[in-house]
Amino acid sequence: MLTITLNAALDVTYEVAALQRGESHVVQKATAQAGGKGINVARVVCSLGRTATITGLIAGTTGAAIRDDLRRCGLSEDLVDVGGESRRTMNVVDAHTSTIFNERGDALVVGWDVAQERMLRLARSHRVVVASGSVPAGVPVDVYARIVRAVHDAGGVVIVDATGDALLEAARGGADILKPNAQELLAATGRSNIDDGIADLIDLGAGGIAASLGADGIRFQSRDRVLHARPHSDVHGNPTGAGDAAVAALAIGLEEQWPLYESVRHAVALSAAAVAHPLAGHVDHDLYSRSLPAVTIEELTA
Template identity: 45%
Template sequence: MILTVTPNAALDDTYEVPDARFGEVNRVAAVHRRPGGKGVNVARVLHGLGHEVVATGLAGGAAGRQIEEGLAALGVPAAFTPVAGESRRTVTVVGAEVTMFCEPGPTVTAAEWAAFLARYETLARDAAVVVLSGSLPPGVPPDAYARLTRLAPGPVILDADGEALRLGLAGRPAVVKPNAEELARVSGTGDTAAGIRALRAAGARTVVASLGAGGVVADTPGGALRAALDRPVPGNPTGAGDALAAGLAAGLAVDRPWPDLLRNAVALAACAVRSPVAGEIDAAAVPALLPHVSVRAEEDHAARPHE
């Protein structure tokens, strides 16, 4: 089983507005409302691929109920800890460009966080891989991801930003998956290789840096690799990172060799870009994309072997 953790789950609204203009009245062509938050999106992708997965995290209020009901309707197993506050909503406007509006989330009490930790420890014992994703709501300790990583018996993938990522590195996660902007923010440099070295020095065992249309650069136990699609994929990129994380988790769960793991994960990310809604992919399209993903060795970014 793969366990995904979304401390700041959300109810996601996606508006398709082909000619969106800020400062004017816009007519929405289509509305998609789904349970979301990064870990929830990872769980939905994994479920769509036929993997055994459980989504956990914190959820509260009417939005929290809709998140849980939405996952149940999709057939995704979930085990959320209730909170008194109202879970957040996000709004994504998809037009010529993609714009997101993200609420901060509910304030979590110490008792609610303790209840979540107890449930998490039980779930993590049965997990082949744990995926920790997204922002931390107010009230959750800033080093939460480090503690959750240490509590997990198996490998952990960390996909976060800012302070949550910086402090989470102390837990020594098996894989850290920043995008280019997140890598620059946490490392203090815009140089990908230097940023990867900084994250490994801070505790990451493997770093997979997502570079958008440039694919990924991964510092793996077998050396540094770059995996990229041979053609750009138009669409909505907001769910691509979550699909990439899903591919990494699926590969780690069966100990797939890193070149194959990265090829599959990049193909999944490309499929996600084609979908107007984060967390959804056309699984049948993945095999056709795999031959278009190249994987090649890069100059090593950090000393090996791993500890």
């Protein structure tokens, strides 16, 4: 499969005993790694013994650090260098909370037409494509819809994890699965409840919606089927990469043609296992194995 990250980042994580506003802290552990939603998805996919290629946009010295980290970790990449400077994120994690600072990243400076064609060419050569994350300034807001159409023309399927207008455009483009969380879903559609927001995205043209509901699991809905999968218990930790882990499970399910309920079951268990790990793009594999049989799935009326 292929994952696309248009706004890749260098993720810096500080682990502290207890975060207190306005106080000095001793950093118990500091980690810097390549990040961005599609990169996190690929890390999880590869940690489960599958393969994924990473593409997207990088720039400047931070972009070089992103590429170096991926190569050190043995992850396959075909990233595109563009003008400007890639962004960084800062995540401060203690035993109970995760506090995140996200740079926006520079606007795209040069080379969008070339970068787009290179990414679309890659996308057409993969059966399962994951396109996720924010859209940098200078990139067309309908970029995910363009990716969806290119992959569909080649006979593939696409999962999109986006927000705002980019999410709506991906729905209009016919994305096979959209994976917003509840807040993103309501913000993009302007609705006040999940059911109406999901219905709007399906009416726009999305094949299915996998809505992340935090501790309440995942609701998957298409025109003819509704599943609600819930974890056995709450997991405390860093929720940053939980949605990316869920997308990884859904992508593997498409790649290996699992039944839908199995894909959703794995998405919930893998999401919980990601919360238990302090770094986005990583999961607690023991918790994943223990959580999987405990996930409950309810089939609702469509």
